[in-house]
Amino acid sequence: MASKKMADGGLPVIARFEVRHRNYLAPDGSINRPLPAFASDADLLTALYRAMMLLRNFDRKAVALQRTGRLGTYAVSLGQEAVSVGIASAMRADDVLLPSYRDNGALIWRGVKLEEILLFWGGDERGNDFSGPVEDFPFCVPVGSQAPHAAGVAYAFKLRKQPRVAVCMFGDGATSKGDVYEAMNFAGVHKLPVVFVATNNQWAISVPLRLQTGCETLAQKAIAAGFTGEQVDGSDVVAVRAAAEAAIAAARDGQGPRFIEAITYRLGDHTTSDDALRYRSADEVQARWKEEPITRLRSYLVGQKMWSKAQEEQLAAECHERVEAAVERYLATEPRRPESMFDHLYADLPDVYAAQRRELAGEGDV
């Protein structure tokens, strides 16, 4: 009240900020506002749909593998497939992705093989030596700690005058970390070509958003770093793609960083090691199923005659086949020799550790 009184008392307003929200497709697949240009491209929209369906099928299989002891802890994207797929679809191959551990959809879009993702979650570092763009970062597990890397990558682009963009993805919980703010602040200072994407799925394991921040939006955190933050409906892949296109184009064009808060909902557990019923009700989750991104896009595509029942059936079969083939390759991966844990410790293994390597290899005592 005191501040209102002061403002009323004639103190000038020296800055005003606003945060916009972007949505095109309503949960039932109807259109809320005119669609962006790319939405007339049926091939692109169906490609987005296919990618989300593949991710959902892949997730289901990965959980089954984990439950049967053939995969380690795994993080599903259930309910938020539109974010990782939509963002990645707007990137160029030579842009650099810095993903969190729940951004499988982005990696797959960028060419990482399903078996490579399984290999990573199966506990094998070789999964990170993947077939995606060679400069992309691996999944980041320490939350938000990849944000400063994104700023560093973008600084390198700027220094070398390369028209490339770093895209850094993290969750709502990460926005509470200093890492993310420090990176955004630096990116703002130098107008770096970087796009920060917060997938706001409402839950950081068991901690709800209201305990994560007192802010009305996460997007407004960009304002404190000196650039624009936009909120998008993260269950509307058209909105995510449109926001990503605009943000990436601006960053590439030298207009500096952008921040996208994608509002979505994590319909699944945090990981296969989590039981979300400990902290949220089945009713809450059930209610959010109405918003999920795949049915939404399908409703739109079917309504536009861009998608048929026959295509749906064919896609289901394709996804099944592709996932099963990947699982087969994953399970057939040659195991690593134990001593290979030394192979990439340094460019050249220092002599003092060579003896330890020999010991592990059974080639004599240390």
Next chain:
Amino acid sequence: MSEVTLVEAINLALARAMEEDPDVVVLGEDVGINGGVFRATVGLQTRFGPERVLDTPLAELLISGLCVGMAAQGLKPIGEIQFMGFLYPCIDQLVNHASRIRNRTQGRLTCPMVLRTPHGAGIRAPEHHSESTEAMLAHIPGLRVVIPSSPERAYGLLLAAIRDPDPVVFLEPTRIYRAAKGEVEDNGEALPLDVAFVLRQGRDITLISWGAMLKETMAAADALAAEGIAAEVIDLATLKPYDEATVLGSLAKTGRCIIVHEATRTGGFGAEIAALIAERALTSLLAPVARVTGYDTVIPMARLEQHMIPSVDRIVTAARKACQYN
């Protein structure tokens, strides 16, 4: 060839590296026009421009994290942390990323970065400015931890650290930044990493130290010589990975060893060396290995810090005792 201080040698190495490799970037707080709080980067921004010598916002985690991102892109970032007491926010980046991105990606991404920071007490600085927590860093696999003890080694080792394809934490002995002077030829020649330097030959006892403590250790060797004890002095120089062969070779000759470090005793790097000797050189020993170290206390502020730093007397006493042991 001219005589320069240790901090001037650092500056020469930085300039040389920036001159020869356009990928080298210097970043940190006040490293630009101010030339760094110790003036290690003085003149670099004028010479190489603000894009390659950049003043970062006041955020140490950021500096280390930026280095990881830049290095993954093939730049050779050199981050400066103003004092070791401010290094701790960087530990997450060093442990979780810098030291292991090569392994995590099986060599696809690498991290050729250097993080420089002053090390140690003795300049009557404010609180949190006098840390020597090198053992913490030396415990991190995939990292290199290097500390010079003279202008010549500062120049040569820093050049080696910058050219190294893996991350290096480069500790700079604050107490001898200006006190140590020496001839340095600015010829771009690096000194080898992972190699200890024998600063003085001797047959009776081995004194092992690093950084600023070599000053007291060399003085102790002089004092011992006056008593007829020939001390061999080893500058470990690279703590991770360290030169076990030189340590063991010296022990085979002398059979006696004193390890000197300013850092607190328990879990200090001296314990690692003592363990190595116990494992690999027990039969050479003529006396128990002894450590002369800082005490297991918080590093005191200016008024008491001199009592924390091992004195020449403490080193001489320990060495004399080892030589009299039977």
